[in-house]
Amino acid sequence: MNQLISIIVPVYKAEKYIARCVHSLMQQSYSNIEYIFIDDLGGDNSIQILEEAIKEYPERKEILIIKNECNKGSSESRNIGLDKANGDYVTFCDADDWMEKNALEDLFDHLNSQNADIVWSDFFLSYVDQELIQKEDVLPTSEQCIKAMISEQMHAGLWNKLYAMRLFKAHNIRFPAGYNIWEDMLVNVQLFYWAKKVSYLPKAYYHYVQYNADSQVSSKSPDKLASIFVNTQSILDFLKSKENFNAAEILAQLMLSSKKSLLFSTKKSDYRKWKEIFPESNEFVMKQKSLPQYSRLLGQAINHNNYIFINTWILTKKIKNFFSS
Structure with a gap:
């Protein structure tokens, strides 16, 4: 099987890193990939560098670069990417990070062999002078994964996971426009809840950069905590009505x-x-x-x-x- 995988990449102030990111995505061993880059108007040379890097891979035909009319943030940019995506499966990448060349092939093969809706893997924490492997060994059930994300035993990032696109479509799962911190937690809680089967691949592929001062996660803006609290409340509202997740202690861990x-x-x-x-x-x-x-x-x-x-x-x-x- 060689089903289409869509990869969605918001691009904002990533000119120091975007070339490395693009090369890692274009060099994936998996062949049937749809690339969707969203220009979120960072005001630097990220898109020019992106376009130059893409020229080196004429065999990659399914590439779309979307320019936002104004800066919208990562959540709304990902929604725009989802609206344009045609893939049977979808994953996400941040423009300052990169992937091992066999990442998508291995994730897809594992997901397909397990007949799963979601597969996740370990990842690298990438510092200036070293890389550390972050193990994500959680019992592969939707319930255990949600509880592990709430208790911070499992990372709620989007980028070390491959999702069946039908989960987004069947349950109208969207990123919270305007709230760009903990939006991945909110979306992952919903996706894992609705997934019939999830599976863990114990190998690291994704390099999660820890030294980009311009990233949203690194930002110390006053809106950061407000965004976290809004998304936390949305998660609480979702979980309170769900069996196995509405215990006071579980919800308190999240808060x-x-x-x-x-x-x-x-x-x-x-x-x-x-x-x-x-x-x-x-x-x-x-x-x-x-x-x-x-x-x-x-x-x-x-x-x-x-x-x-x-x-x-x-x-x-x-x-x-x-x-x-």
């Missing part, structure tokens, strides 16, 4: 994960925000194993207005930051 960055601050205003957002989750903070022990203790102190602990923590953190700077 606590969404606001955990506030505990890494030394600002009391951030601590107040942590207490006020999803307050029903606060009593579970000591059970949040994805948080370091000191963050759990800080959350417990904030929840119980233990200002002695809070003030001591802030002072200790500031002294440590002073001597390490």
Whole structure:
């Protein structure tokens, strides 16, 4: 079988990385690929570099470059890509990352052999001077995968997974336009819920770059947390009506994960925000194993207005930051 795979790539401020990304996609050993690049108007030379790289692969015929009329963000760009996609299967790539040449062939062969709707694999965390393999060994059931994503034992990224396109179409699954952080979690929770069978391929193919300061994930914009909270609420709304996912402790894990960055601050205003957002989750903070022990203790102190602990923590953190700077 050689069914069509669509690969959707939003492009925004990626001129330092886009050539490497494109070459890795064009050199895939799988032959029947439809490439959809969405120009999200980053104002740099990304698209020119993309177009030059594509010229080196005249055998690749199914290539579409879509120019947004304004900057729309990754979520809406992916929706535009989905609207144009003709593939039986779909995957996603970020423009600053890249794939091993046999990624799509191996993912498709595994998905096909297992008669699965979704297959996922390990991936590389790519730093400037080293790469680390991130193992994604989760029991291959939809329920376990959703719970693993909620508890941060499985990465909710789109790019190390291959999906049957029918999941998107049959259940009208869309990315949340305007909310570009945790949008992958929201979409993956829905996709895994509706999948009849999922499967894990224990090999790393995708190189997830950790050093691009222009990426949406690296951004420290004020809208970042707001986007996370909006998408968290959408996930909660979806899960609350689903059997096996509406237990208070499961939902609390999700809420606590969404606001955990506030505990890494030394600002009391951030601590107040942590207490006020999803307050029903606060009593579970000591059970949040994805948080370091000191963050759990800080959350417990904030929840119980233990200002002695809070003030001591802030002072200790500031002294440590002073001597390490």
